[in-house]
Amino acid sequence: MVERKIREEFARALEERDGDVINRILSSIDEESADELLKDVWNTSTGKEYGGNAGSAFDEFKERIYGKRRNSGLSRTIAWISSAAAVIAIALCLFLALKPNHSVTRWAEMTTGYGKMDSLVLQDGTKIWTNAGTTLIYPEKFDGKERHVYVSGEAFFSVAKDPKHPFIVTAEGVNVRVLGTKFNVKAYNDESDVVTTLVTGSIQLTTPVSDSIYKLQPNKTLVFDRENGSVECYLNKEYNLPMWYCDELNFNNITLDEISRELERRFKVKIVLRNPKCASLRFYASFVNGENVDDILSSLNVKNEFRIVRKDDVIDIY
DSSP states (O other): OOOOHHHHHHHHHHHHHHHHHHHHHHHSSSHHHHHHHHHHHHHHHHSSSSSSSHHHHHHHHHHHHHHSHHHHHHHHHHHTTTTTHHHHHHHHHHHHSSSOOOOOOEEEEEEEEETTTEEEEEESOEEEEOOTTEEEESSSSOOSSSSEEEEEEEEEEEEOOOTTTTEEEEEETEEEESSSEEEEEEEETSSSEEEEEEEOOOOEOTTTTOOOOOOOOOTTTEOOOOOOOOEEEEOOOOGGSGGGTTTTTEEEEEOOOOHHHHHHHHHEEEEEEEEEHHOOOOOEEEOOOOOOOOHHHHHHTTTOSSSSEEETEEEEOO
């Protein structure tokens, strides 16, 4: 039996998408108690009690969460479920598949590891590029009134036009609704900002803390801060639009701390900022010739503001 205090803490962690707390709680309880908490997630997310057909769906939901638990142990699989958005998304997907008069939807998942990029074309002709450290959940076939996918990480979308079937991207609580356009969503669960940039067409966004609907025009970016609920919208210069999917990197007034996180994912390295003053240094730079991480850091250090020491895949900056 899971204590009420733990249940409440777990519920808050899910609401706030605090992967560290989710990780800690699930690591500290036994498997039976973890299942009990997951049933709470299922019941709360779907509004349908565990049992009957819902029991079968929950079992599938749980199996997808735990994956190869029997071989690897619970502690090694919890990393996957530290993104609350992904957990709830799967619960909702499975529940909808069992609703009366609703055809069964087969969901697929694509995970792009660090140091990699990937792409795929959906059944409707929509093309999606995924950046390093990204998980994409999507239906094998769109058969409802809406085309809905879920993202944790960063993805660029070129959405096939279909005015009768809106395309919706859910990323860390932010919903992006489009009919046919090109846009970028960046929503890593270890970063507070969810950043959406429109390239062509128009999109509508909603956040989990407000009923407001935000409409973006081309070259505009909307930043939602998950920690304080604030929303910022600004106009991008054309040269600063996201182009990572074309193997280009653009840094426009970005701190070295932010750049380091992006380089870690892109090149599968560990960057440690030993000098706190370095973290707040800001840079304007573009890299379009396939430069590696050493070339990029060397170019950023043209003024010799810091010292770079690399040993294997660990880079220390002093």
